[in-house]
Amino acid sequence: MSPQDREIAVAIIRSFDARPEMLIQLLHGFVDKFGFVSNDAVRLIADELNVSRADVHGVVSYYHDFRTEIPGRHVVKICQAEACQAMGSRKLTEHAEQRLGVELHQDSEAISLEPVYCLGNCACAPAVMIDGKTWGRVTSDRFDALIASEMDA
Numbered sequence: 001m002s003p004q005d006r007e008i009a010v011a012i013i014r015s016f017d018a019r020p021e022m023l024i025q026l027l028h029g030f031v032d033k034f035g036f037v038s039n040d041a042v043r044l045i046a047d048e049l050n051v052s053r054a055d056v057h058g059v060v061s062y063y064h065d066f067r068t069e070i071p072g073r074h075v076v077k078i079c080q081a082e083a084c085q086a087m088g089s090r091k092l093t094e095h096a097e098q099r100l101g102v103e104l105h106q107d108s109e110a111i112s113l114e115p116v117y118c119l120g121n122c123a124c125a126p127a128v129m130i131d132g133k134t135w136g137r138v139t140s141d142r143f144d145a146l147i148a149s150e151m152d153a
């Protein structure tokens, strides 16, 4: 972690008054700012909150949102929750893995393909999020069209 990033990281932690009960919120702050929670970040958070690294690591590894690796330039999330599964999200995921050349939970330099468990778009299942934008009723063809348009945008 560079000295500049460390300064930013400490500011994030202190914006939550370095309170251990705010761990999840401040981890979201790290992901928003840096895109992931590095080992250095885990160490720094533990020191600042005066908790063990295992405590921080346990929370980071429990929640899918807290990635520990640098994400690809584009982040594609496919909903794997019940309503989307009933409408074909598993098949769509297989298609996406082939189309993007990465498996679910994997990153390439260009793309991170992630599962998500409900995007609040159940009525328009299956749902997909591409770089923070949610799309519904995504077929394989529509997925390809979205990837082409959103990745070039």
Ligand code: FES
Pocket (backbone or CB within 6 Å): 079, 080, 081, 082, 083, 084, 085, 117, 118, 119, 120, 121, 122, 125, 126, 127
């Ligand atoms: S179950 Fe997929 S958006 Fe809710």
